[in-house]
Amino acid sequence: MAKVLVIDDEPQIRRFLRAGFELYEYTVLEAENAALGLRAATIEKPDLIILDLNLPDLEGSEVLERVRSWSNVPVIVLSIQADEHEKVRLLKLGADDYVVKPFGISELLARSEAAMRRHLRSSNREPVVRAGDLAIDLVSRVVTLKGNRVQLTRKEFALLNVLATHAGLVLTHQQLIDEIWGSRAGNIQYLRILVRKLRQKVEIDPTRPTLIVSESGVGYRLDTGSSGSAHARQDISSDTTFAV
Amino acid sequence: MSTLQERRNLRELTAVFPDSSPQQARLAERASWPDVIARNALPIGTTLSLVWLATICLVFLNRYVPLDFVPLLYMLPVVFAATRWGVIPGIVAAIAGAAAADFFFYQPLYTFWLNNPEDVVHLALFLFVGIVTSNLAARLKNEANTLRRREKEIRELHTFSSGLATCLTSRDLIFAVQDYISDTLGCSAALIASAEDAYDADATALPAEIRLEALRLVRSGARDAAVAHEQRTGRSWLVRTIVPEILGYSAIAVELGERDSESTTAVARRVAALLDEAITTLKHLKVKESIEQATIDYRTEILRDALIGGVSHELRTPLASILGTCSVLGQMPAVSGDSQVCDLVEAIQDQAGHLDDEIRLLLDATRITANGVKPQKVWTDPTDIVAGAVKQKKRALAEHRLVLDLLPEPPLVYIDPVLTEQALGQLLENAAKYSPAGTSIKVSTSCANDCLEFSVTDRGSGLTPDEIRKLGTRCFRSPRHAIAASGSGLGLWIASAFIAANGGTLHAASEGPRLGSTISLRLPVTSKDSPQLLEAADG
Numbered sequence: 037m038a039k040v041l042v043i044d045d046e047p048q049i050r051r052f053l054r055a056g057f058e059l060y061e062y063t064v065l066e067a068e069n070a071a072l073g074l075r076a077a078t079i080e081k082p083d084l085i086i087l088d089l090n091l092p093d094l095e096g097s098e099v100l101e102r103v104r105s106w107s108n109v110p111v112i113v114l115s116i117q118a119d120e121h122e123k124v125r126l127l128k129l130g131a132d133d134y135v136v137k138p139f140g141i142s143e144l145l146a147r148s149e150a151a152m153r154r155h156l157r158s159s160n161r162e163p164v165v166r167a168g169d170l171a172i173d174l175v176s177r178v179v180t181l182k183g184n185r186v187q188l189t190r191k192e193f194a195l196l197n198v199l200a201t202h203a204g205l206v207l208t209h210q211q212l213i214d215e216i217w218g219s220r221a222g223n224i225q226y227l228r229i230l231v232r233k234l235r236q237k238v239e240i241d242p243t244r245p246t247l248i249v250s251e252s253g254v255g256y257r258l259d260t261g262s263s264g265s266a267h268a269r270q271d272i273s274s275d276t277t278f279a280v
Numbered sequence: 281m282s283t284l285q286e287r288r289n290l291r292e293l294t295a296v297f298p299d300s301s302p303q304q305a306r307l308a309e310r311a312s313w314p315d316v317i318a319r320n321a322l323p324i325g326t327t328l329s330l331v332w333l334a335t336i337c338l339v340f341l342n343r344y345v346p347l348d349f350v351p352l353l354y355m356l357p358v359v360f361a362a363t364r365w366g367v368i369p370g371i372v373a374a375i376a377g378a379a380a381a382d383f384f385f386y387q388p389l390y391t392f393w394l395n396n397p398e399d400v401v402h403l404a405l406f407l408f409v410g411i412v413t414s415n416l417a418a419r420l421k422n423e424a425n426t427l428r429r430r431e432k433e434i435r436e437l438h439t440f441s442s443g444l445a446t447c448l449t450s451r452d453l454i455f456a457v458q459d460y461i462s463d464t465l466g467c468s469a470a471l472i473a474s475a476e477d478a479y480d481a482d483a484t485a486l487p488a489e490i491r492l493e494a495l496r497l498v499r500s501g502a503r504d505a506a507v508a509h510e511q512r513t514g515r516s517w518l519v520r521t522i523v524p525e526i527l528g529y530s531a532i533a534v535e536l537g538e539r540d541s542e543s544t545t546a547v548a549r550r551v552a553a554l555l556d557e558a559i560t561t562l563k564h565l566k567v568k569e570s571i572e573q574a575t576i577d578y579r580t581e582i583l584r585d586a587l588i589g590g591v592s593h594e595l596r597t598p599l600a601s602i603l604g605t606c607s608v609l610g611q612m613p614a615v616s617g618d619s620q621v622c623d624l625v626e627a628i629q630d631q632a633g634h635l636d637d638e639i640r641l642l643l644d645a646t647r648i649t650a651n652g653v654k655p656q657k658v659w660t661d662p663t664d665i666v667a668g669a670v671k672q673k674k675r676a677l678a679e680h681r682l683v684l685d686l687l688p689e690p691p692l693v694y695i696d697p698v699l700t701e702q703a704l705g706q707l708l709e710n711a712a713k714y715s716p717a718g719t720s721i722k723v724s725t726s727c728a729n730d731c732l733e734f735s736v737t738d739r740g741s742g743l744t745p746d747e748i749r750k751l752g753t754r755c756f757r758s759p760r761h762a763i764a765a766s767g768s769g770l771g772l773w774i775a776s777a778f779i780a781a782n783g784g785t786l787h788a789a790s791e792g793p794r795l796g797s798t799i800s801l802r803l804p805v806t807s808k809d810s811p812q813l814l815e816a817a818d819g
Contacts, residue, residue, distance in 0.1 A: 048601035056608040090593070116596055120656070120698055137600035138636055140607035191818045209658075225659045226817035228692050232661060233818060243663055243686040249671075250664035252697045253656065 038152065041065045041080065043073030043099065044088035044114065049137075053086060056141035070094035077103055083155075084148050087131075089115040097129055104130035110151035112144065120253030124208050127254070133205045150204025150260065157201075165200040167247050167260045170238050172200040181238055191216055192234045199248065199258035208255040231256060323365035324372050330357040331376040339384055350385045351377070351406035358410045362417035370414020378407045436464050440554075444561040453561060454529060461554060465547060467535040471522075474498060474530035486533055487517075494519045494531035505548035507536070518548055522555055588643055595639055602632045633675060641770045644702075648774065653781035655696035662690040662725050662732060665697060669704035670723070676709045679717035685724040691805050693732050695782045700734075700801070703775035703786075707736040707799045710771055715740025715796070727805065735800040743790035743797045751788045751799075772799075779803070 040062045042053045047068070054064045065080055067073035070091045077085060085103065089096030100111060113126050113134040123134050132151035135144050157165075163175040169182045177193060179186045188196065198215045199207065213222035216230070231250075235242040249259045317324070334357055338350055347353075354377030362370025382392050386399045394400050443456045454471055461469035470486040472494045493508040498521050505520040516536040522529060534551055536544055606629040615621050647653070666686060670677070704723075711721045715738040722737040743751065751772055776786045779801050790797035 046597055046601065048598070049604065052601060052605040052608050056604070056611075059608065059611060116593060116600065137596065138603040138633075139600070141604060141611065142607065189818050223659075225692060225813060228659055228661045229814055229817040232663070232689065235663075243666075243688060244684055245663070245667055250661070250668060250697075252664070252668050252701050253658075 037061060037063050038083040039063045039065065039080065040084045040086060040148070041067065041073065041076050041082035042086045043067045043070065043076075043091065044086070045069060045090070045092050046088070049088070049114075052141070053144075056145070059141075060145060070096075070099045073099060074102060077107065077109070082109060084152055085109055085111045086144070086148070087111055087113050089113060089126075097126060100126065100129050100131055108155065110148070110155045112147050112151060114139075123251075123254050124210070127206065127208050127211070146204065154202055154205060165203045165258075165260075167200070167203060167258050169240075170247055172196060174200060179238070186237050188234070188237060191230055192237065195230055195234055196238070196258075199256060203258045204260045206251050206255050206257040210255075212255065320365070320368050323361065323369040327357060327361040327365070327369040327373045328376055330360065331373055331380055334377070335380045335384060342385065347385070350381050351402055354378070354381055354406065355410065355413065358414050359417050362414035363421050366421065367414055367418035370418055371411055374407055374410025374414060377410065378403050381406070436460075440464075441557075444557070457532075457554060461532075461534060461551065465534060465550070467537055469532060469534045469551075471529040472498075472531040472533060473528050474525055490517045490519065490533050493517075494521075494533055497521050498530045505551070507544060508533075516544075518544060518551065520548065520551055520555070522559075524559070584646065588646060591639065591643065596636060599632050599636045599639070603629060603636070606632070630675075641774060644774050645770050648777045653699065653777055655699055655781045657694050657696050657782070659692045660695050660697040660700070661692060662687070662734070665701050665704055666723055666725065666734065668697070668701040669708055672701065672705040673708040673712070676712045677721065680712055680715065681718070681720040683720050683722040685722060687725045687727060690725050690727060690732060693803050694806055695784075695803055696778075699778040700782060700803070703778040703801055704734050704736070706771045706775040707734075707801070710799070711736050711738035711740065714738065730805050731802050732805050733800050733802050735798050737796065737798040739796040741797075742793045742795045743788060744793055748788045748790065751786075775801070 040057050042050050042057075042064060044050050044053070045068050050066050050068070054066065057064045065076050065082060067076050070093045073085075073087070073091075076082070087096050087099060087103075091099065096113060096115075100113065103109065103111060110132045111130065113131045114137060115122070115134060116137045126134055132154065133147045135147055163173055165172045165174065171180045173179070174197060177197075179188055179193070179196060194216045195212065198212060209224050209227055210219075213219065213224070213227055216222060217226060231248060232242070235245050235248055239245050239247055246261075247259055249257055251257060331354065334354060338347060338353060341347060342350075354374075357377060358370055358373040361373040379392065382394060382399075382403055383390060386403070387395050394403070440456070440460045443460070444453060458469050458471055461467075472486070472491055474495070487510050489510065490508050493506075497506060497519055502521055503523060505518055508517050508519050509515070510517070518534045518536055519531060520534075521531050532551060532555065534547060536547065606625050609615050609625050610622065610629070615625060663686060666684065670682065670684075708721065708723070715721065719739040722735075724735045724737070726733045726735070772786070779786050782803060784801055784803035787800045787802060788797060789800075
């Protein structure tokens with residue numbers, strides 16, 4: 037049973053997060069400020085931290101930095117602001133993902149599961165990542181769509197590989213550029229063109245991408261479609277997640 | 281020129297102001313002797329009376345006490361007359377004193393003849409000392425007068441400066457200058473507005489012809505003062521342009537009265553110095569006003585940020601709780617199994633979501649009004665913009681059939697993806713709002729003439745030519761939809777502002793009411809995706 041630590045000063049938010057996570061059999065720990073949150077993170081060793089950015093005693097980004105100084109635990113950041121620079125900064129500081137308020141519980145659960153899977157994968161070395169009809173074998177470097185092998189160029193596979201390694205989680209443009217071309221050689225034009233070419237090979241309709249989705253002003257994510265989770269019903273409000 | 285220097289100049293000018301006696305003395309020198317005597321008749325008469333009185337006193341005293349210092353006593357009327365009335369009465373007193381001493385006290389008595397050469401020397405010395413003393417005394421008197429006048433003028437100037445210092449607005453300054461000139465020069469002054477239809481300050485005192493003359497000077501760009509005459513009364517006015525103009529006043533006219541040309545020059549110089557002082561003060565006032573405005577702007581910004589932050593946090597946090605709680609409720613077996621309860625939860629969720637959208641629109645509108653929009657441009661794939669906007673408006677489009685007609689490989693555009701996505705999202709929301717459920721909404725991209733166009737076509741209520749013209753203006757809502765559909769009229773205005781910030785434009789077309797409409801966002805394409813770029817990206 038996974039243990040989730042919710043650090044948020046709003047009791048109503050904590051209450052619905054507790055109800056939502058407990059519905060899917062998570063154990064929920066609550067902290068109303070940064071100091072209590074950091075103590076719980078140290079003592080209770082949660083499997084996931086949900087961290088609100090606006091805490092009364094310490095900036096959420098500062099809490100994130102402190103957690104990252106000693107732990108690799110998955111952290112999902114919650115924010116009422118949706119500034120793209122802030123999102124990129126938080127991802128750079130080590131957040132696994134972010135969710136902008138208001139959000140639906142399915143959205144958060146999907147992100148949480150993706151973050152925990154990524155954490156587990158890095159320790160278990162699970163070789164195959166699935167996203168819809170797409171299967172990516174990270175060890176044998178074989179990609180199949182509906183069982184048919186897809187031929188990818190070296191750069192295309194490098195892009196898909198890094199997205200699959202972080203399946204369900206957002207990667208910033210710069211992280212992707214650094215991984216594929218190196219920080220000096222690449223630029224965002226190259227990335228856009230490479231993403232388009234990759235979509236033409238792995239998406240059913242490349243003009244309506246469902247697997248490699250863009251997060252405006254931030255980066256890309258490989259959408260695994262909350263695969264395997266019990267919360268199949270999408271929240272009506274989940275469409276507001278990325279709006280500014 | 282520094283303010284200090286200007287003040288010094290002003291003081292120097294006050295010292296040569298036309299009321300001063302040196303000027304009058306010079307005028308007197310140039311005047312004829314009969315005029316001088318006529319002007320000094322009373323002081324000379326009084327001086328002779330004093331000499332006569334001194335003589336009576338001396339004769340009386342001489343009866344009892346023989347006097348050896350008679351000429352010395354005659355110095356008293358000399359000093360008195362010279363200090364009181366100036367050099368001419370002083371000299372008259374010296375001559376009259378010498379004559380009286382000779383007549384009454386030197387041998388032979390009661391004649392103007394002198395036996396003793398020593399007496400001749402005494403009287404000659406007395407006359408010399410008397411004339412020198414009267415000159416010195418007269419000069420002392422003039423100096424004292426000048427000092428007194430300077431003191432008075434410095435006091436007035438101080439009052440003027442204090443008056444300027446207390447001017448809170450530029451308009452106060454105008455009246456302070458005008459009052460000061462009127463008070464100190466003793467003549468009426470009027471500031472002349474440059475605009476034909478504006479009112480002059482104290483215009484009632486200014487004849488129309490003088491005003492016209494002043495405006496002619498302003499138009500000709502003259503910087504020096506000029507004298508204009510009233511034809512009817514013959515009164516003279518000094519007219520000087522004000523450069524740069526103060527609060528729309530570009531000239532000043534000062535009535536000269538009976539002044540001669542020298543006085544006129546002095547008045548002109550003094551007016552120029554005063555105007556320089558006023559312009560310097562005006563600059564200070566403008567700096568002060570700018571600082572005050574900057575302070576107000578800063579405070580407004582802090583308040584606005586606090587308000588935006590407050591609204592954002594205080595309103596959107598409870599909404600986030602409501603929407604989040606609804607999402608949990610909707611997944612609880614007790615609720616999801618009961619369709620009626622499930623509908624109610626969805627209704628709460630819909631309304632809360634709608635409220636959150638409206639708050640977001642208001643916040644966007646506030647930001648646009650306050651700071652304008654500052655786009656963060658990056659190379660963007662138009663496909664991502666459409667996908668993002670469609671995802672963003674999934675709830676609004678749920679009851680419509682969405683048709684995508686997109687270019688398979690559109691050129692990359694250098695834009696702010698977030699703003700463009702929001703603008704396109706707003707077009708989608710409007711299309712959904714103003715077209716019946718079940719109808720289709722088409723999103724298409726096209727590229728022509730170095731422009732990329734996103735278009736949203738619906739089969740809804742359409743637009744009249746008047747609505748097309750007003751579309752995109754703030755808070756515009758067609759009266760046709762005022763009851764049927766809710767809204768603030770901000771959506772398309774925000775979309776238009778976001779697109780304009782990206783260098784693009786918003787266009788609307790419709791065949792008429794109830795015939796649907798097409799709203800487009802047109803963005804410039806600055807680069808083509810060259811084969812070299814494709815090679816470099818995947819090489």
